[in-house]
Amino acid sequence: MVSLGEILKHPDELYPLLKLKMMARNVEKQIPRQPHWRFCYSMLRKFSKTFAFVIEQLPTELRDAVCILYLVLRALDTVEDDTSIPTDVKVPLLQAFHQHVFDKAWHFSCGTKEGKVLTDQFHHVSMAFLELGKRYQEVLEDITKRMGAGMAKFICKEVETVDDYNEYCHYVSGLVGLGLSKLFHASGAEDLAPDSLSNSMALILQKQDIIKDYYEDINETPKSRMFWPRQIWSKYVNKLEDLKYEENSVKAVQCLNEMVTNALTHVEDSLTYVSTLKDPAIFRFWAIFQIMAIGNLALCYNNIEVFRGVVKIRPGLAAKVRDRTRTMADVYGAFYDFSCMLKSKVDKNDPNATKTLSIIEGIQKAGRDSGLLNKRKSYILATEPRYRSVLVTVLLIILAIIVAQLSASRSSN
Template identity: 75%
Template sequence: MGNLKAILNHPDELYPLLKLKIASKQAEKKIPSQPHWNFCYSMLQKVSRSFAFVIQQLDTDLRNAVAIFYLVLRALDTVEDDTSIPNEVKVPILEAFHRHIYDPDWHFSCGTKEYKILMDQLHHVVTAFLELGRGYQVAIEEITKRMGAGMAKFILKEVETVDEYDEYCHYVAGLVGLGLSKLFYASKKEDLAPDSLSNSMGLFLQKTNIIRDYLEDINEIPKSRMFWPREIWSKYVNKLEDLKYEENSVEAVQCLNDMVTNALMHVEDCLKYMSALREPSIFRFCAIPQIMAIGTLALCYNNIEVFRGVVKMRRGLTAKVMDRTNTMSDVYGAFFDFSCLLKSKVEKNDPNATKTLNRIEAIQKSCRESGVLNKRRSYVVSDQPSYNSALVIAVFVLLAIMIAFLTSK
C-alpha cells in the first residue's frame, strides 16, 4: 500500500520507475558468462543494488575495474565490521589485505548473509582482479593498502573529535573517491582530479550514510561501532545512545542538524569535481549517488524519524534522479532544489541555524553562478496528487502487468 500511495501522490514518477526496471533487466543481461565474473556481478547486485546499477552503465573495461574495486573494498569492510573477530586477528588481516587480492588460495571466513558468501568465495573476485589491466590493479592495490591501514588504526580508537571523524571518513570513503579518480585516469577517459576534491566526493557520501544509519547501527547486535564524533554529540547528550530515547527528542534533532551541517561542507568540492568530468557514463556514475546524498540529507534534516526508523528517498524519486541525471545542469538543479527543501526546514531556534543557512547559501550560490538553473527540471514536487486517482490506478496496474511480463523474460 505504501508504494501505491507514493505513486498516487507522485504520478510523474511512474515512467522513470518503469524505465529503471527495464534498464535493470537489460543490465543483468550484460553479466559475463565466465563463472568468476558471473559471481562478481551477481554479488554486486546483492551487496549494493543502487551502486550495481550505476556501475553497469560504464564501458566494459572500466566497469569491470570499478566492480572489482568495489567488491575488494566491500570484502575489506566485512573484515572490519565483524565484531566477533578479535582485534589481534583482525588488525593484521586489514593491514595485509592488499596482498591477499593477488592470492586466489587465500581464505578467511567472516561476516553474515551475502557478505559471508562474498568472503567464502573471494577467490572469484581475486581471479577477476588478476585479469584487469595493470594500471587498474596498481590503483586498487594502493587504495586497499591505505584503507586497510586506516581501518586498523581506528579499530583501536574511538572517533572523538571532528578532525578524527574526517580522518576516519577519509580512510573508508575519501580513499574510494581517490581510487575511482585513479581508475578513471587509468582508463584514459578522464584527467586525474585533485586529491582534495576526490576526498570530498567520498566524505559527502560516507557522512550521509553515517547520519542516515544511526538507529540501525546503534541497535545492531552484536553492538556495532559508531562513528558520530563525540565532539558533536556530547554537546547534546551524555551518551550517544541517548539520542534514540523519546525524552531527548529536542536534543536529538539538534544533534542531527549539527551532523547534517557538517556534511554540507563538502558539497562545493563535489560540484567542482563533477563539473570537470568529460565522459557521460562516468559523469552519471559519479553524479547519481551525490544527488541521492543531498536528497537524503534534506529528508533527514530536522527529522526525528532518523531516531525512530528508516528515512530514505522513495523509490519513485530515486528512479527520477537516475532518469534525469545526464548533464551538469541536472546536477546543479537537483542540488539547488534539495538545498531549498533543506533551507525550508531550518528553524531559527536551532543552535546551528546560522551556520547551516550559510552553508546552504554557499551551495545555492555555486548553483546560481553556473548559469544553467533555468535548464533543469525540478526534483522536488508537491505531495498532492496531480492526476485523477482512478486513472493513476489504471496506469499503475498496466505498468505492473508490463513489469511482470518483462521480469518473466
C-alpha cells in the same frame, strides 16, 4: 519493493521505475558468463542496486575494474564491521588484506548475509582481479592497502574529534574517491582530479551514510560501533546511545542537525568535481551519487525518525534521479531543490541555524551563478501531481494484472 500506495501518490515515478527495470534486464545480458564474473556482478547488485546501476553504465573495461574495487573494499569493510572477530585477529587481517587479492584460493568467513557470502567465496573476486589490466590492479592494491591500514588504526581508536571523524571518513570513503579518480584517469577518459576534491566529494557520501544509519548501527549486535564524533554529540547527551531515547528528542535533533551541517561543508567541492568530468557515463556515475547524498541529508535534517529507523530517499524518486541526471543543469537543479527543502526545515532556534543557512545560501548561489537553473525542470520539489487519466488507466491495468496473477496463483494451489 515499491508499494502501490507510493505509486498512486507519485504516479510520475512509475515510468522511471519501469524504465530502470528494463535497463537492468538488458545489462544482465551483457555480463560475462564466466562463473567468477557472474558471481561478482550478482554480489554487486545484492549490496547496492544503485551502485550496480551506475557501474554497469560504464565502458566494459572500466566497469569491471570499478566492480572489483567495490567488492574488494566491501569485503574489507565486512571484516572491519564484524565485531565478533577478536582484535588481535582483525588488525593484522586488515593490514594484509591487499595481499590476499592476488591469492585465488584465499577466503575468510565473517560478517552476515551478503557480506558472509562475499568473504566465504572471495576467491571469485581474486580471479576477476587477476584478469584486470596491470594499471587497474596497481590502483586497487594501493587503495586497499591504505584503507586496510586506516581501518586497523581505528579499531583501537575512538572517533573523538571532528578531525578524527574526517580522518576515519578519509580511510573508509575518501580513499575510494581517490581510487575511482585514478581508475578513471588510468582508462584515459578523465584528467586526474586533485586528491583534495576526490577525498571531499567522497566524504559527503560517507557522512550521509553514517548519519542515516544511526539506528541500525547503534543497535548492531553483539556490539554497536558508531562514528559520530564525541566533540559533536557530547554537547547534547552524556552517551551516544542516549540520542535514541524519546526524552532526549530535542537534543537529538539538534545534534543531528549539526552532523548534517558538517556534511554539507563538502558540497562546494562536490559540485566543482562533478563539473570537471568529461565522459558522460563517468559524469552520471558521480552526479547521481552526489544528488542522492544531498537528498538523504535533506530528508534527515531536523527529522527525529533518524533515531527510530532508517531514513532515505524513496525508490521512485531515486529512480527519477538516475533516469534524469544527464547534465550539470540537472545537478545544479537537484542541489538547488534539495537545498530549498533543507532551508524550509531550519529552525531559527537551532544552535547551528546560522551556519546551516549560510551553507545553504552558498549552494543556491552556486546554482544561480551557473546560469543553468532555468534549463532543467524541477522534479524533486514538484507540486502534488494531478492524476491524469492516462496515468490512472495505466495504474489500474497494472493493478488488474497483479490481482489476476494472485488469483491464478491461489487457484493453482
